[in-house]
Amino acid sequence: MNIILMGPPGAGKGTQAELIKVNFPIPHISTGDILREAVSSGTKLGLEAKSFMDEGKLVPDEVIIGMVKERLAEDDCKAGFLLDGFPRTNEQAKALDEVLSGLDAKVEVAINIAVPDEIVIQRIANRISCPSCKAVYNLKFTPPQKEGVCDKCGSELVQRSDDSEATIKNRLTVYHEQTNPLLDYYKAQDVLYEFDGYRNPKEVFADIKKLLESI
Secondary structure, three states, X not given: OEEXXXXXXXXXXXXXXXXXXXXXXXXXXXXXXXXXXXXXXXXXXXXXXXXXXXXXXXXXXXXXXXXXXXXXXXXXXXXXXXXXXXXXXXXXXXXXXXXXXXXXXXXXXXXXXXXXXXHXXXXXXXXXXXXXXXXXXXOOOEOOOEOOEXXXXXXXXEOOHHHOHHHHHHHHHHHHHHHHHHHHHHHXXXXXXXXXXXXXXXXXXXXXXXXXXXX
16 A cells, blocks of 8 residues: 655644554655665665755655655565655655656555644644654653653653744645645645545554545
8 A cells, every 4th residue: 555644744744644554554655764765775875865955955756756666676575564744745745656657556545734824833833853863752741750850761752843833834834835746736636635634543544544434
């Protein structure tokens, strides 16, 4: 089963990806992870990506697409995959279709977790995380037991610099500009399924699980 997971920042994609991974035997592929691994391993594409990153530039689509192509060709993806963070634009979606066509595969399910902007802002503006174990908390909804201290490892919790309200609003503007056409793209292919992310994560996953088991 080949799945794409979409949704605005703060929609809970990470939580749903973990639940899908636990319940379905397919790899969770994050483009951020692919990028970091390629750079760390010093692959040809990784070195190319690093040259852009070192100059403070965005890594071009063709480099990211090349990395995704290499990852999807690995043996553990033969039975399917969960792709998180890619594609983000129609151009990337078309490139992904070409990559999958070459592997005799296609996108079977595009899941969009929909959350109103005002809720996204509430969630992210109150989000703090642990730099050591990567645990994430929300001051309003899921605060740590001890203020400013990670429940899991005891490290000091921090807020990311890009989690300010002004930055979040800018990120959401860019997200909607890029993603609304992408939703139409997958809707036209009859593979788009939307879920209300403004609920308990377990309730959201129950609906996603029901869908995936029916396909």
